Amino acid sequence: MxxxxxxxxxxxxxxxxxxxxxxxxxxxxxxxxxxxxxxxxxxxxxxxxxxxxxxxxxxxxxxxxxxQKPVDRSWDKQIPNDPVLYRFYEAFGVYGEAIRELIWEKFGDGIMSAVDMEISLEKVESSAGPRIKLILNGKFLPYKKW
Missing domain, CATH: 1.10.260.40 (lambda repressor-like DNA-binding domains)
Structure with missing residues (x-):
């Protein structure tokens, strides 16, 4: 198995x-x-x-x-070939730094957890056709200062 x-x-x-x-x-x-x-x-x-x-x-x-056993959460580090996965790669490549700046401005020096995160996806109808609404709801983790 x-x-x-x-x-x-x-x-x-x-x-x-x-x-x-x-x-x-x-x-x-x-x-x-x-x-x-x-x-x-x-x-x-x-x-x-x-x-x-x-x-x-x-x-x-x-x-x-x-x-219920722990899983290997690693993935292939190459640029994704799948069109759906590539669009996420592209979106975070284009908007990643802007998102980081906004996180720093609104929360301070830290990151959004991928471990303590909930993700939801919704179909939203619009006059231009269906849209995808993706919500990443992750805990803010401040960097420790010592």
Whole structure:
């Protein structure tokens, strides 16, 4: 049993049950973005979340146990080839320094945590067509002075 095998089992079970991520999120009570990260092998759920996910998808209890083990959160350091991932790379390349300046101005010398963070994604209708609203809600971590 490994992360790739579990990922494929989860995705196959989701497809077999014809569930969207939103539906699976509602049935499990796990926030949508975190749920997808768990299913793709990039986040670790609480025991009750893993158990519920496996119950909803009719997966073996061993998968729940494996999902609760720490994961390797590293990624390929090359420039992303996937168009969706590249747009995030591009957006933070263009606006990253501006965002950092605003963080410093509003909060002081520090960073936004990626460990203590919640992410949500919404579809927003506009006259120009659908838009994507992405919210990164991370804890501010001031740099320690000593």
């Amino acid at each position: 490994n992360r790739d095998w579990i990922r494929e089992k989860i995705l196959a079970a989701k497809e077999k049950k014809k569930l969207s991520w939103e539906e699976l999120s509602k049935q499990t009570g796990i926030s949508e973005v975190f749920l997808v990260a768990v299913c793709l092998g990039k986040a670790v759920p609480k025991k009750e979340q893993a158990d519920c996910l496996c119950n909803v998808l009719a997966l073996e209890p061993e998968i729940s146990e494996y999902l």
